[in-house]
Amino acid sequence: MKEMNTAEIRTDILVIGTGPAGSACAALLATYGVEVMVVSKFRWLANTPRAHITNQRTMEVLRDLGREVENEAYLHATAQDLMGENVFCESLAGEEIGRMKSWGKHPLSRAAHHLASPSRMNDLPQTFMEPILYATACGRGAQGRMSTEYLRHEQDADGVTATLRDRLSGREYQVRAKYLVGADGGNSLVAEHIGTPIEGRMGVGGSMNILFRADLSRYVAHRPSVLYWVMQPGADVGGIGMGLVRMVRPWNEWLIVWGYDISEPPPEMSPEFTAGVVRQLVGDPELEMEIVSSSIWTVHNAYATEMRKGRVFIMGDAAHRHPPSNGLGSNTSIQDAYNLAWKLAAVLRGEAGEKLLESYTAERAPVARQIVTRANQSIAEFGPIFDALGMDGGDDIEKIRASMDARCDPGPDGEKQRAALRDAIAFKKYEFDAHGVEMNHRYRSSAVVADGKPEPEFERDAELHYQPTTWPGARLPHVWVYERDTGARVSTLDLCGGGRFTLFTGIGGEAWLEAAESLGGPLGLSLRCRVIGPRRGHVDHVGDWARAREISDTGCLLVRPDQHVAWRCEKMVEDPRGELERVLRAVLSR
Numbered sequence: 370m371k372e373m374n375t376a377e378i379r380t381d382i383l384v385i386g387t388g389p390a391g392s393a394c395a396a397l398l399a400t401y402g403v404e405v406m407v408v409s410k411f412r413w414l415a416n417t418p419r420a421h422i423t424n425q426r427t428m429e430v431l432r433d434l435g436r437e438v439e440n441e442a443y444l445h446a447t448a449q450d451l452m453g454e455n456v457f458c459e460s461l462a463g464e465e466i467g468r469m470k471s472w473g474k475h476p477l478s479r480a481a482h483h484l485a486s487p488s489r490m491n492d493l494p495q496t497f498m499e500p501i502l503y504a505t506a507c508g509r510g511a512q513g514r515m516s517t518e519y520l521r522h523e524q525d526a527d528g529v530t531a532t533l534r535d536r537l538s539g540r541e542y543q544v545r546a547k548y549l550v551g552a553d554g555g556n557s558l559v560a561e562h563i564g565t566p567i568e569g570r571m572g573v574g575g576s577m578n579i580l581f582r583a584d585l586s587r588y589v590a591h592r593p594s595v596l597y598w599v600m601q602p603g604a605d606v607g608g609i610g611m612g613l614v615r616m617v618r619p620w621n622e623w624l625i626v627w628g629y630d631i632s633e634p635p636p637e638m639s640p641e642f643t644a645g646v647v648r649q650l651v652g653d654p655e656l657e658m659e660i661v662s663s664s665i666w667t668v669h670n671a672y673a674t675e676m677r678k679g680r681v682f683i684m685g686d687a688a689h690r691h692p693p694s695n696g697l698g699s700n701t702s703i704q705d706a707y708n709l710a711w712k713l714a715a716v717l718r719g720e721a722g723e724k725l726l727e728s729y730t731a732e733r734a735p736v737a738r739q740i741v742t743r744a745n746q747s748i749a750e751f752g753p754i755f756d757a758l759g760m761d762g763g764d765d766i767e768k769i770r771a772s773m774d775a776r777c778d779p780g781p782d783g784e785k786q787r788a789a790l791r792d793a794i795a796f797k798k799y800e801f802d803a804h805g806v807e808m809n810h811r812y813r814s815s816a817v818v819a820d821g822k823p824e825p826e827f828e829r830d831a832e833l834h835y836q837p838t839t840w841p842g843a844r845l846p847h848v849w850v851y852e853r854d855t856g857a858r859v860s861t862l863d864l865c866g867g868g869r870f871t872l873f874t875g876i877g878g879e880a881w882l883e884a885a886e887s888l889g890g891p892l893g894l895s896l897r898c899r900v901i902g903p904r905r906g907h908v909d910h911v912g913d914w915a916r917a918r919e920i921s922d923t924g925c926l927l928v929r930p931d932q933h934v935a936w937r938c939e940k941m942v943e944d945p946r947g948e949l950e951r952v953l954r955a956v957l958s959r
C-alpha cells in the first residue's frame with residue numbers, strides 16, 4: 370500500500386491537538402502503555418487562560434492519572450473556598466445588586482460535593498491545565514511534536530495515513546497510525562475531513578476577551594469569587610449573557626468577557642478601547658492596569674451527532690462547540706478522552722473487538738448535546754435578571770438607572786421587583802451550581818450490560834443534584850472505605866480505574882473472584898478484584914459502601930477502566946464464571 374510505504378513515522382495513535390482533550394488523551398494512552406504521538410500546530414500550549422472551572426469528575430480523571438497529577442493541579446489552582454461568591458453588580462467599584470453562592474460554596478452544596486467525590490472542584494486556568502496534562506503525556510512516553518500542523522488524512526482497512534507539516538522547516542511528511550484522534554478544537558479540520566454531522570448553529574453571539582493585570586483586591590477581598598457579573602447598558606448584547614470580570618489569578622490577573630452584536634462588524638481592539646472597557650466594568654476611571662492580550666471570539670451552539678468515522682475519532686471542542694457558561698468546555702473535553710482512551714487501548718491490546726469503539730459515539734454524543742444545550746440555555750437564563758432590573762436592550766442610561774433604583778422603593782411594586790430579582794439570581798444555580806450536569810452521566814451502549822432493573826429515577830432535579838447509583842452505565846459511586854492492613858481511607862474510585870476492569874464483591878462473593886481469575890487467561894484480560902468486608906482487603910467500617918452498592922454481599926459490580934459500571938449482579942448465581950464471561954464478551958465486543 371502506497372501510504373504505508375511512504376509513511377515515515379509509525380505509531381498506534383496519532384492525536385491532533387494539545388488542548389485539554391488532546392493532552393488528556395495522550396496522557397491516558399501513554400499511561401496505559403500505548404504508543405501515541407500528539408501534535409499541535411502552535412509552538413506553545415494554551416497561551417491564554419480560557420477554560421478554568423475544573424469540576425470534580427475531571428479531577429477524578431487527573432486522580433486516576435496519579436495522585437501526583439491531581440496534586441499538581443491543586444497546587445496551581447484557586448481553591449474552591451475562593452470561588453463561590455458569585456456577584457452581580459453595577460461594576461466592581463459600584464453597587465452590588467445580588468449574589469448567589471456558587472460552585473459548591475453553599476454549605477448544602479459543599480456537603481453534596483464532599484459526599485460525591487474524593488476530588489475537589491477548583492479553578493485551574495487552561496494555561497496550567499494543559500502543561501500538567503502534556504507533561505504527564507510526554508513524561509510517560511508520548512511523542513509530542515509542536516509546530517506541527519495536520520493537513521489531511523486517508524484511511525483504509527488497517528490504519529490512517531496523516532499528512533503533517535513541520536512549521537519550522539515547511540516540510541510535509543506522513544504518519545501512519547492505527548487510529549487518528551482529532552482533538553483540534555472548535556474549527557476542527559479532522560471533523561471537517563470526516564464529514565462529522567454537526568447539529569445546531571455556529572456563530573450565535575459575538576464576544577471579546579480582555580486579559581489584564583491589576584490589583585483589584587480592594588473590590589473583592591470581602592466577597593471572593595471567580596466571576597463578577599456586571600450589569601451595565603450593553604451588558605445584555607451578545608457575549609455570554611452579561612458582562613463579566615473573571616478572576617484568573619487571585620487577585621491581580623483578570624479576564625473581561627464583553628459581548629458585541631454579531632450582526633455588526635467586531636469592534637477594533639485598540640489599547641484605548643480595551644482599557645476603556647476594563648475601566649468601565651471595574652468602575653474605576655483611574656485604574657492602573659496592564660493589558661496582556663485581547664481577542665474576539667464567537668459563541669457557538671453546535672454539537673456532533675457522530676464522533677467517529679472508521680478509524681478516526683473527534684473529541685473536545687471538535688465535537689461540542691458552545692459558550693463557556695457552566696464551565697463545561699475543558700471538563701467535557703478531558704472526559705471525552707477518558708471515555709475513548711481505554712477503549713482504544715483495549716482494542717490495540719486485543720482485549721476487545723473493534724465494535725467496542727462504536728460505544729464512544731453512543732456514550733459521548735448525548736453528553737455533547739446535553740452540555741451544548743445547557744451552556745446556551747444558561748445564557749438565556751440571564752434574561753429574567755435583566756427583566757427584573759428593567760434592562761430591555763436599550764442604552765438609555767437614565768431609564769435603566771431609574772428602573773434599577775425602583776427596586777429600592779417601598780411599596781408593593783418595589784417588593785415585587787426585589788422578589789423577581791432574588792428569584793432570577795437564585796435561578797442561576799443551573800449555571801453556577803449544577804452539580805448534576807457535572808456528575809450524573811449515565812451511559813447506554815454496547816459497552817454496558819443491563820441487569821434488568823429499571824433506571825433509577827432522579828429524586829431531585831437531575832441538573833442540580835448528583836444522584837449516585839450503581840445502575841449499569843453510571844459512574845461508580847464514591848464512598849470512603851478503609852484498608853484493612855493500614856486503616857488508610859481509600860475512595861472506591863481509587864480501587865478501580867488505571868486502565869483496568871475491576872470486579873467488586875463482598876463476603877460470600879469469592880466465587881466471582883475465582884471466575885475472574887480463571888477467565889483472565891482465556892480472555893487475555895487482567896481483571897482486578899476487590900473484596901470489601903470485615904477482614905477482607907478493604908473494610909466498610911461506616912457502612913457507606915453497603916448503602917451505596919445496590920447489591921448484596923454475594924453480588925458483584927463490574928467496573929470499567931473509566932470508573933463507569935459495566936454490569937452488576939445482585940447476588941451470587943449458579944454459574945458465576947459463565948455469567949461473567951457472557952458479560953465480558955458483550956462489553957468488550959468479543
Ligand SMILES: Cc1cc2nc3c(=O)[nH]c(=O)nc-3n(C[C@H](O)[C@H](O)[C@H](O)COP(=O)(O)OP(=O)(O)OC[C@H]3O[C@@H](n4cnc5c(N)ncnc54)[C@H](O)[C@@H]3O)c2cc1C
Binds near residue numbers: 385386552702
Ligand atoms: C477565546 C476563547 C475563550 C474561552 N473561554 C473559556 C472559558 O472561560 N471557560 C471555559 O470553560 N471554556 C472556555 N473556552 C473553551 C475552552 O477553552 C475549550 O472548551 C477547550 O479548550 C476545548 O479543548 P480542546 O482540547 O477540545 O480544544 P482546544 O483547546 O481548542 O485545542 C485545540 C488544539 O488543536 C490544535 N490544532 C488545531 N488545528 C490544528 C491543526 N490543523 N494541526 C495541528 N494542531 C491543530 C491547537 O493547536 C490546539 O492544541 C474558550 C475558548 C476560546 C476560543
